[in-house]
Amino acid sequence: METAHKRPNYILIWVYLAVLTAAELALAFELPISRNLKLVLLLFLAIWKAALVGLFFMHLKFERWNLRIMAIIPLPLAVIFILAGMSEHIW
C-alpha cells in the first residue's frame, strides 16, 4: 500500500457538508432574493460541497497531479457540451 498521507479531519468536513446543505435549503425556500441570484448561489454551494467530497473524502487533495488530471479531464468536455446545447436557444 502507499505511504499514508496527511489525514484531514473527516468530522469537520461532515459538519461543513451538513451546514452547507442547511444553507441551501434556507436559500431556496426562505430568503426573499431574486431568482437568478438564487440560482448562482445555489450552484456555487453545490459545487463547493462536491469539491469538499472530491478533495477530502476521495483524497484528491493528497494525490499526485497526474491522478488529479484523470478526474478533471471529463469536466471541461461536459461543460462544452452543455454550453453548446444551451446556445441553441439564445440566438
Add this chain to the structure above:
Amino acid sequence: MTHAAATVDQMLPPYPAERGLDVYNKKLGMWVFLASEVMFFAALIGTYIILRFGAPGEWAKPGVVLNIKITAFNTFLLICSSVSMVKAYAAIQDGDPKKMRFWLLMTILGGAAFVGIQVYEYIHLIEHGFLPSGVREGSELAEKVAKGELPAATMGLYGSTFFTMTGFHGFHVTCGVISMAYLYFTKALPGKYSKQDYGGIETVGLYWHFVDLVWIILFTIVYLI
C-alpha cells in the same frame, strides 16, 4: 539476438526510470471508470439543463411536486454514509479491522436506507400522479395543473428528466450497496483486510463518494432550483 552473447559486464549508470502514477491497478481502474461515469451523468444532467433552458414555458416551482423535507433527510443520510465510509477506510489504514467492519456496516445500512426512502418517494409521487411521461389524468397533480399551480407545458419534460436522473443515481447507489455488502461478507468478516492490504475498501470507497458527489449536484439542481 547476436549481440546478446557479446554482453560485457560494464557498470553503466541506469537508464532513468519514469514514475508511474504511484497508484495500484484497482484504484487506478476505479478512477478511470469514474471518469467515464462523469461523462454518463454529464449526458443525463446536460440533457436536463438543455431541455429546461429551452423549455416551452415556465418550469414547475421547487417544492410543489417533490417532497423536499424527506429528500433533504435523504441527502443528509448519504452524506453521513460517506463519512462512515471514509472512517472505515481510516480505521483499516490504522490496522483496526473491528472498527472498519463497524463503519462499513453503517455505510451499507445508510446506503440501503437511502434506496428504501427513494423507493418510498417514487411510490408516493406515482400515487400523486407524477409519471415519467408527465402528469396522470385525473390525479391530484392534474388538478394542480388545472388550477394553474403547475405549468402544463413542461410537466412531461419534468417527469422524463426527474425519473431518469434520480433513477440512474438510485441504480448506482444500489450497485454500491450490493458491492459493499459483498465485500463485507467475503472480505471484511473473514478478516482479509489489514493495514497492508485494504485496496478493496479504498476502491469501493471512491465509488461511494462519487455517488454521493453526484447526489449533491442532483439534489441542488433537481429539487432546489
Add this chain to the structure above:
Amino acid sequence: MTSVAATAHGAHAHHDDRSFVRKYIFSTDHKIIGIQFLFVSLFFLLVGGLLAMQMRWQLGFPGKPMPGGGVLPETMAPGGVILPEYYIQLVTMHGTFMVFFAIMPLLVGVFANFLIPLKIGTHDMAFPRINMWSFWTFLIGGLVMLSSLFVPDGAARAGWTMYAPLSARHDYSGASLGQELWSVSIIFVGLSSILGSLNYITTIINNRAPGMTWFRMPLSIWSLFITAILGLLALPVLSGAAIMLLFDQIIGTHFFDPAVGGQALLWQHLFWFFGHPEVYILILPAMGMVSDIISNGSRKPIFGYHSMVFAIVAIAFLGWIVWGHHMFVSGMNPTLGSSFMVSTLVIAVPSAVKTFNWMGTMWRGNLRFHVPMLHAVAFVAMFVIGGLSGIFMAATPVDMFIHDTYFIVAHLHYVLFGGSLFALFGAITYWYPKMFGRMMSEPWGKVHFWLTFIFYNCTFFPMHITGMAGEMRRLYDPNQYTFLQPLQPIRVFISISAFLLFATQLIFFVNFWWSLKQGKRAPQNPWEDNGLEWSLPSPAPHGNWEKVPTVYRGPYEFSSPQSTEDYLPQYTKLPTDREPARAPVAGH
C-alpha cells in the same frame, strides 16, 4: 513491480492445465479474448457486407427481383423485389453493423486486447475478468442487434444515426420492437467499450515492462491508448443517449419528441458529441498499426516519432470540439456552426503531419512490399483522398450543398473502408502468425489486395460524382427524380464493382480459414520486426513470458549501424545499453 509479478505468473506460463471452456470460451487470456473478438467481428463484417450487397442491387437494378431474394419473407422483398421499408432497414443495419460491430471491435476489441500486453511486455491485462466481460457484453449486444433483423415489424429504420423524432416514436418509423432492440444493443456496446477501455488505460499506465518508457512505446500502443481514452469518455454519452431514446420508446418520456416539449436537435448533439470522437476511435488505431507496418516495410525508423505522438494527441483533443460539423444543415446556431467549421479545419494539420511522416518514412527506404505493407501504403493513399474530401465538407457553405449526398457516402467509405479496413487487412496478416502460429498465404494475399484495391476504387470513387450531381443517400430509388435518371449507368457500374469487391473479400476469408490449419508454420519473427511480441514463440503462449523482457530502446531501430542485421529488437541488449532503473511504482 514487474519482477515480483514475473515470478508469480512464471510458474503458470507453460503449464497450462485449464479446461477447454476456461481456455477458449470463458477465457481471461487477453490473446484468446482478442481472437474471440476477431472471429465474431469478422462474422459481423460479413453480415454488414451482405446487407450492402442488397442495397447495391436495389440501386443498380431497381424493381428487378434480386437473385436469391426469394428466400426473404413477403414483408421484406416479395418475389425478391426489395421494398422501401426493407431498404431503409438495410441502410440502417449496414451502418450500425459496420461501425459498432465490425470496424470498432476489429480495431479496438481485437488489436487492443491482443497487442497491448504483448507490446508493452506484461503477462495479461490489468483486469482479466473485466476483459472477459467486455467481450461477452459485446457479443450480447451483437446478438440482440442481429435478432432485430428477424422480428415481425423489422429492424430499426432511422439510419445508423437514429435521428429523433423518427427513431423516438413508433408511429413515425413504423417499427417498434426493432427500434427498441437497437437501443438495447447500443447500451450493451457502450458497456463493453467502457469495460475494455478502462482495462487498456490501466494496463498501459501501470504494467509496462522495465525500460518501456512512454516514448519507447510503439505508435500502435500510443494510438490504442488515446483511442481508449476517447472510448472511455465518448461511449457513456452514447449509452446515456440510447437509454433516453429507449425510455422515449417504451415508457413514454419526452426527451426527443418536439410535439411535447422535447428537442430533436438534442439527440443530434448527444449523438455527435459521441459520434465525432467515435470517428477517431475508428481511425486512430489503424493509423498506429500502419505506422508500425510502414516502418517495418521501409526498414527505416519512423519519421518524426514524437510528432506522430503529438499529432495523435492533438487529433484526439480536437475531436471533442468539432461534432457540430455533422449538423450544419440541422438548423443549429450559426455562430456555433462557424466555430465548429474552424476547429474542424484545424484537424487537417495533425492529420497532414502524420501523412507526411509516413511518406518521410518510406522516402529512400529499403522497401519490402509484403502484404501488410501493401495494405499500409494503400491506407495512406486512400486516407489522403478521404481526408481531402473531408476538408470539403468541413467548410459550411460547401457542406450545405453536398450534405446527405453520395459525396458523404464516398468520403466516409474512403476513410472507413479505404482507411480502417485496409489497415485491418494489413494488421490481421501482420499479426496472424503471432495469433495462430501460421502464416497467411502471401500470393493469395497479394491477389486479394490488388483486386480489393481496384474494385474498391471503382465502387466508391464514382460516388463522388453522383454525389456532386445531387444524388441523396438513403434514397430507395433515385430514378424517381428525373435529374438523377441520367446517372443510372454510373449506379450500375458502382453496383457491379461492389459485387466484385464483395466476392474478392471471400478470397480473404478463405485464405484466413485455410491458413489456420494449412498455412506455413510461422517462425518466431517472420517480419524481422523489433517489437517485444516477436521475442515470443508463435503462437504466443498463455501468460506470455516466463519473465518479462527488459526494454533497451525504441521500437523503430531499423537499419541501425549498431547491428549487423537491419533490425535491432527492443529486447536485445547491446554492450552500450544501460539497464533501466526500477521505477518507484506502487505495483499490483
